Amino acid sequence: MMCADVQQQLVHFADGELEPARAREIERHLAQCAKCRALLGALGRADGALRALAREEPPAEATQAVRGALCDVLEHEQPPAARREIMTLDEVAGYLRIPIEDIIESMGDLPTFELAGHVRVRRTRLLEWIEERERAHVGSIAESDLARILSGGLLPRRIVAGRG
Numbered sequence: 001m002m003c004a005d006v007q008q009q010l011v012h013f014a015d016g017e018l019e020p021a022r023a024r025e026i027e028r029h030l031a032q033c034a035k036c037r038a039l040l041g042a043l044g045r046a047d048g049a050l051r052a053l054a055r056e057e058p059p060a061e062a063t064q065a066v067r068g069a070l071c072d073v074l075e076h077e078q079p080p081a082a083r084r085e086i087m088t089l090d091e092v093a094g095y096l097r098i099p100i101e102d103i104i105e106s107m108g109d110l111p112t113f114e115l116a117g118h119v120r121v122r123r124t125r126l127l128e129w130i131e132e133r134e135r136a137h138v139g140s141i142a143e144s145d146l147a148r149i150l151s152g153g154l155l156p157r158r159i160v161a162g163r164g
Contacts, residue, residue, distance in 0.1 A: 086120050
């Protein structure tokens with residue numbers, strides 16, 4: 001067996017994933033080849049070092065950013081019919097690009113339902129809920145601008161901000 005052949009299969013050999021006959025061929029080569037033995041030893045040390053690393057949870061912001069990026073990709077790659085209608089709270093958080101903790105705090109406002117002990121959200125109801133909130137937000141801005149104008153003759157915030 002050539003070194004290149006052995007080296008391509010060392011990871012599988014180290015993990016015990018090779019057929020017995022192939023493993024014996026590699027063992028015979030390793031008995032004669034110091035270079036491949038050293039590579040196998042380095043692989044074992046690397047695996048040990050990886051197992052020794054502390055398992056830490058990534059920050060919530062990083063997790064949410066990754067979920068948001070993945071949701072963007074999935075939203076654009078899937079045809080609308082392939083998108084799931086029923087969403088988990090994690091999926092809602094990713095879709096809205098906010099931390100799951102904020103979703104849990106706002107559950108009283110969300111159009112959720114319970115199914116077999118799990119909270120779910122129907123995508124179409126979520127989109128309707130978002131539209132309602134957008135209309136309410138635009139309405140409150142308009143009322144605020146009108147109150148400013150009537151109370152002191154001031155221009156609305158958007159116009160003042162646009163002056164530079």
